Amino acid sequence: MADEPQYTEQLYIDGEWRDGDDTIAVRDLADGGTVANVAAASSEQAEDALAAAATAQEAMRETTPVERAEWLESIADDLEARADEFAEMIVREAGKPISAASGAPPSAARRFRFAAAEARDLSRTYGEYREGSTPGHEGWTAIVKPEPIGTVLCIAPYNYPLQTTTLQIAPALAAGNSVVLKPSSKTPTTAALLTDVITSAVDLPEGAVNFVPGHSREIGDTLAGDSRVDTIAMTGSSGAGTHVAKESGMVNLVMELGGNAPAIIFPDAALEDAAGACTAGSVKFGGQRCSAVSRVLAHESVHDELVKRIRLTMEGWVVGDLFEEETDFGPLIDEDHAKEVKELIDDAVADGADLVLGGERDGAFVEPTVLANVPQDAEIIHKEQFGPVAAVTTFEEEGEAIDLANADKYALDASVFTTDHDRAMRVAHKIDAGGVRINGAPSHGLGDIPFGGNDASGINREGIHAAIEQMLRKKSIIL
Template structure:
């Protein structure tokens, strides 16, 4: 499939109108090199217009019915399905994702809109009676109403699926949405805006405001017309937004440094396969990626050998080849960051088993070799900081207590996994690890969001998943008789 230079020239979508901004952002083609698209970049004037539009429709949206909102999200799901191949190609080019993974992301996005319809239908009110002395005759109807306006801040690594996970529940719950996508990957979100513009979603209920965080991020996050913020991104960015936002509902899924704890009684073949895939899938650019493998000393060496063999199957290739597993990193700066962490580990005494280098391709994008580190010292930065690269870092511990102590040293507490054939140990260790989700005998995975996920400490606030997210975007009102 040939490159289509500047095929997309997206604009802002504000209060039901397509408008230009004061600047434009060029989007790099990570499959073929060069630029393949550009999108208008908003300034404060456009951010203000988006906020004003959202404010103006809060009351009308509150009065819409569930069947109306179900129709909106089902129309959006149908629009995504209709443009699935176009969206998949865009995700390949803007995010550097292999075509098979990109198609999966598009299907996931459509399904999230469909399931948002199911979730909002199931959200019923309550009827309560007074049970304390003096309130015997009280009767109350407890309703769910939208919080108002939701600011959605989305990441580059899942530019459509994560956007769907935020926008679908917000619209289904009757809120106005202001969407600010990642500047590196705004085109799939721009197509989503086109899809929404062709539905029955009222003008002002959805506003698309791409642009650099330095220009509009604080302006949007700090405005008191925003009632909730949904954000997926780095911990440092999340902390900054939280400081700016004030008294709003915060819903943040932030950085990860997921450990895979492998005990001596584990199925090592299964553990190695999960550790390899969990480390390098989408070049490790996932918050739930296995960032460190904490192996009991008796199986460390064998586990490293097995992971090394598993990584033989992960090679960089043509992103439009159905058999390609691995693509480039999002940018040169990301490749440099991963290399900095790998170099730090090696300088501290880690054994570089394979990989450990990056290169610029003829297309001008940057790939990092699938990398395996063994005997990583406990003070190496890669065991404590988010790497976002295709690196499996294996370290050794003597026992369960040492494993738990090491796992919890990182401030990042999003995901973890435990590999053992001892049922009691599995539940005991999973219960002891400080993380939002712990998977037993498998790599972390958030899937469609059927199961709540989210981080503790520096890894976030609240829980995601369609059911959980919708609950964050409504508030209870008691009407007492």
């Protein structure tokens, strides 16, 4: 790495790139040093972005679904053309191995194409024709027309800085809305590159897309609390989501927040498959995923064998240079977060858990870790760890497993491993979660399956189709 950062990025407000009042120095997690200096917006600049988005609403409302679909296809083409640039940046600022980061650009491009297809189908999918059905209204007819809701505030996370951001922006544009994008201050450069792709690929109305990276303490409440925002699409922690909801007032909320996904392993499960799924579900991207398998609830009769298989599988995960294709695993987003994960591991061991593998920390790196015989009341069983830990605890009866799965404030995802179809469906129905995967780690495709949680895990569902529903309003024209 050169001494100077590779990238210097500005804000994008009202059709222009602008300097910020401050700068975010983005750490290079692959080689050390600083990979980018990204402008940080002030509260006044956030206000400018909101004003620009509000002004652009009229022009956006006049665009046709066909026109917007063509935009989205063009964005997908240009994103694919710059795939290598995006992949390198995701490795550097998010610490994701190249073997995983290289899949992000084509995945994001497919999401834009999915949104293009939805845009072309807006009137048929989201529109309605109604006839009067009550006495005195027999001759009435009505067209229920979908319209853009207005301005969508997109609050993106650090863990999937391209795919999740796309999952917010693509539906917003497909529905004909203006966008204000606030990326994570830990991974703003990928969002800057995406903004450049969007604004270079198509001739959008000025103010239709605005990019305002910055510190949440400076601009978060300015953005979330403004009456010009009509929908907030957010992926983040439960605490941050709760704060945004308190500030936002009467807006549509599409929030995918924290998770603590249980994987329930019954005695008749295919243990080799379950071990592989639980390992990947726990340590993929260091466990820094809301849908990560955070706790493994194993029937007492298979606990020891399952732990053995998870350990053998996890030992095969390669730690190394993030730009080597064989590397599976890298650092966490920063040292402070790594310290929190290490503390949860140590507390579990102090409570009586067996440390089977890993457990050590070096800076921002936490070893892939297996904990066995974790007490059911250990904090790591009930808290979103966001770390590379397979924490295995036991249960005796089906009802006990369900109660334990439902015993905390999170209700995002879960997995059930069994070869008994009736049991799988029975347990899936009783688990409080936005999604339950049978015989696999939580997964939701490219946005075709609605993704989101209950309780502290969020409100409404993201996904291309599901998000568009929250980014439209309906007008009834009665004849």
